Amino acid sequence: MSTIPGFWAVVPAGGAGTRLWPLSRAAHPKFLLDLTGSGRTLLQATVERLEPLTGDRVVVVTGAPHADAVRAQLPALAGDQVLAEPSPRDSMAAIGLAAAVIERQDPQAVIGSFAADHVIPDTTAFESVIREAAEVAREGHLVTIGIEPTSPATGFGYIRAGEALAGFATALRAVEFVEKPDAVRAAQYVASGEFRWNAGMFVVKAATLLDLLAQWHPELAAGVRAIAASPERLDELWPALTRIAIDHAVAEPAADAGHVVVVPAPFSWDDVGDFASLAELLPPVEGEPGLRVLGSVDDVTTIEASGVVAAAGGRRVAVVGLEDVVVIDTPDAVLVTTRSRAQDVKAVVDALKAQGRTDLT
Amino acid sequence: MSTIPGFWAVVPAGGAGTRLWPLSRAAHPKFLLDLTGSGRTLLQATVERLEPLTGDRVVVVTGAPHADAVRAQLPALAGDQVLAEPSPRDSMAAIGLAAAVIERQDPQAVIGSFAADHVIPDTTAFESVIREAAEVAREGHLVTIGIEPTSPATGFGYIRAGEALAGFATALRAVEFVEKPDAVRAAQYVASGEFRWNAGMFVVKAATLLDLLAQWHPELAAGVRAIAASPERLDELWPALTRIAIDHAVAEPAADAGHVVVVPAPFSWDDVGDFASLAELLPPVEGEPGLRVLGSVDDVTTIEASGVVAAAGGRRVAVVGLEDVVVIDTPDAVLVTTRSRAQDVKAVVDALKAQGRTDLT
Incomplete structure (x- = not known):
């Protein structure tokens, strides 16, 4: 299979991974770590997973403190393929800036946004879903990937899907995005079969995304387009950008306006949110079925113990x-x-910060 | 109170403390460590506890690999007050050699044998018991200190006491030593009120001990007396000494022959056998009643946790x-x-030894 013509990946590389302390720290967060023992960091694995779809059309957006580390981990990327945010402005500014930069290079470009710290083992299924999503996006829709829930998780938002979208294999119209539910509602969502996890993966034409953004946050759309037009004005214009998540800025109002489509994802997906998640991603140890080890098994001695x-x-x-x-x-x-x-585990990090021990967080 | 005239302490400093791994190692075993956060090692605390009774009449017997560390921790001791065993020959050879060395200096000496790695917080009660024990020993008895059991422990031997010894405040005739019991028998022992823990503390005239030893193991008594007479022959004579514990070599047969007296000990005593014991010896942490910390509390962060x-x-x-x-x-x-x-915890040390990782044991 060849890459998808005119398809670009946007990889927001952010988030502290506080629940993965002490592996993940502010100075070397989750996406820069090899948490699965694969020999690649989560960031490297994310880009590698996208390569069959995008070739070298990848833009990583990360905080300025991590830009050098990102470039070191992805030496194939050109200088302008790593965008360094001068300060945190949440996901809409990050993805919006990447979209604006890509839009200038290719006004018809379709972009897919994929967080740098998620794990998707089944790359074949992933590729198939994204190929369909890109086709749908080319029609002008904002496409979100809806993960088949494996449990009534309360840590994710959900997407409610409606009728099928004519002309596509699996795509469904999105009825609404719903915030992280309580346990009772999460169970109802999963039982209904109508709801899928919102994994924050969006596929959309860069121009469509920015035009939708212009409807609800015109100053933000104008801001990222101005920076893309004049990169030297980044430090000047960035601080004024509205801090807002892409879900709230565009996805939710666009769903209400009937512009959002869900492509259901049959693949397993994990955001490696904590060590319980991490344990599931590590291979079992020979002779110790209940044990998962990150690092060298030779450094671990267990006597009637299980866990990670x-x-x-x-x-x-x-x-x-x-x-x-x-x-x-x-x-x-x-x-x-x-x-x-x-x-x-987050409480430990909070306690250390309260003690002023930022050297440990 | 002055010291007890003619009373010497013998401090066997041995044992790996395997159940206290990884704090205790073959190269720096339990007795060389400050396990209670007191600022003194168990060895130093043992000698300090004895000083009001013995003054500077202390002989430490330790393995040759630890002799330098013992001398460094006890700089007040003269060179001949630290006896270095060329190889492990169990407690009878160690205590017997010390007894023979002391006997040559003072044929009427009374010795008390106190392991270097036990904890006795109530020094006043300890002194009172040992003063009575020394008086009894001067009459020619082998005196053992019988610890009041606080639980039906299966990790210690027990001593069964009989009738009172005329002329002394608390001393009782010893009926028998019994080996570590199972849980059912231990409960019976404690319920009976007749049994006390054998903490391995013996008080006896040096000459009495060696004469008793000569009855059952004449070659061993002759061996340690020969070394005491000619210290330069230590390396030559030591390897031939019988490996046997003092309980089996002398205490048990002497009890059967009616030569043993128990002085009951009302003080609490702990052999710091494992981390559960250690936890009881550490002070509680302010605001964290279930937590015990060895080392700096500032290095520990707990969220709803208890233990050590x-x-x-x-x-x-x-x-x-x-x-x-x-x-x-x-x-x-x-x-x-x-x-x-x-x-x-011992199983971890066994596993490491099986892997050849003696650097860690």
């Missing part, structure tokens, strides 16, 4: 008699918790 | 959502277990 161990501190990690434990060893910090408390 | 944390690796240790956990952080190894599995 990261041996990233160059030291021996020994666990005796604990089920579903999480032990994350790094050179300057060690975390011990359980899979069920994985979400609460 | 040793921050001995110079790193941040964070624990989230685990009860009665044990986290021991050191520069080259970290252990995670629970108080209830504290005894099984």
